[in-house]
Amino acid sequence: MRAVAARPERVAVVSGVGQGLALLLQVLAAEGRRKLAVEDPGSPGTLELLRAHGVRPVGVPVDQEGLVVRKLAASGAQAVLVTPAHQYPTGVVLSARRRTELAAWARAGGLVVEDDYDAEFRYDREPLGAVQGLAPERTVYLGSLSKTLAPGLRLGWAVLPGELVEPFAHAKRYADLGTGAIDQLAFAALLESGGYDRHLRAVRPRYRARRDALVAALREHLPEAELRGVAAGLHLYADLPDGVDEQAVAEAALRRGVRVATVAPGRLSPGRAAIALGYAGVAEQRLREAAALLGEAVREVR
Ligand SMILES: Cc1ncc(COP(=O)(O)O)c(C=O)c1O
Structure with a gap:
């Protein structure tokens, strides 16, 4: 579905993108690599995770086409963490032109860490395939069930370039001796039965209706x-x-009962004030009420 080049021996099962990233950082740090380029703005949680592992994030700006690859090249970073399918928080998709540029940067010696963040939810067209398919020997692909089923499952995967398979497997083995087999078997059964696809087909229109309702109410x-x-x-x-x-x-x-995410904690350089609004778990009527309360909140602080 994601056009990932993924032979079984290249796949590691992990407990989410978070663990995949943590193990990768450990492997890179052992090689003395402690600098990682990231999208600016990006996910505050990811920045915290990097810093907790002693990694120094280097911000690369994001525009309407996604990560500005030209600036990545100028940053001198050897590895970059990206969310090409749907950037968090700006919601842009890495354009075809930028994907080609990023793959070329990777083939020239860079390492792409692709967080295939919420790629399963595209409402008006087919999603673009993963960047990994363009440069499989230079990309670490990370995905999980956190956005499609539940973050509490802690089940995800990493697809690795050949040279990272052994060091990554070593780090995983001695981190936890492996991800729970019962959850893996249950997910495998769900996949094989077609239940996972049915679930995705059922929730896409529901989330799309919620998105449309929130957009209309915010306007x-x-x-x-x-x-x-x-x-x-x-x-x-x-x-x-x-x-x-x-x-x-x-x-x-x-104070009015509406929780929104601020963008500043995910910034490495100053930018325009903005907020991110999660809508998928909230019914349409509640989203309309929330938009009205948010409008009041903005007028209060203006
Ligand atoms: C940008 C981004 N990627 C990935 C994840 C999912 O992480 P995990 O798979 O460890 O639950 C999150 C969690 O909210 C996120 O914000």
Whole structure:
């Protein structure tokens, strides 16, 4: 489905993208590689994870086509962590042109760490295939069930370039002696029965309707906010009107019972105030109410 070049001996089962990344950082650090380029803005949780492992994140800007590969090349970093399918938080998709550039950068000696974040949810067209398929010997591909089934499952996978298979397997083995077999067997049965595909087909229209409802309600209650990103995933990205403080908006919204994610904790350089809004787990009527309350919150802090 994701056009990943994945022979079985290249696949490691891990307990989520988080563990896949942690083990990879351990392997790279053992080779003295402690600098990793990341998308700016990116995921605050991922930045925390990198720092907890003693890795120094180097920010590379993201524009309407995704990661600016030209700036990655100029940064001097040897490895980069990207979310090409649907960038967190901006919601852009890495364009075909940038994918080609990124694969060329990788083939010239770079290492791409591809977090195939929420790629299963694309509402208006077929998703692009993974970058890994363009440069399998220079890409570590990471995916999990956290967005499609439940993050509490802690089940994911890594597809590795040949030279990283042994060191990664070693790190995994001595981290936890392996991911729980019962959950793996249950997921394998779900896949083989077609149940997983049926689940994805059933939730896509539900999430899309929620996204559409939230977009329409935000246009009504918060027309000054600029919504960005493609019709995909589980969250929306909204640029706030000039002069509005995102932290103050988040606090004013929370006082009204609405939790939004601020973008600043995922930034490595200053940028426009913005918030990310997760909608997938909230019914449409509640999303409309939330948008109205968010509009009130922005007017309160302006
Ligand atoms: C950017 C990004 N990638 C991946 C994940 C999923 O991580 P895991 O598979 O460890 O649950 C998250 C979690 O929210 C995330 O924000």
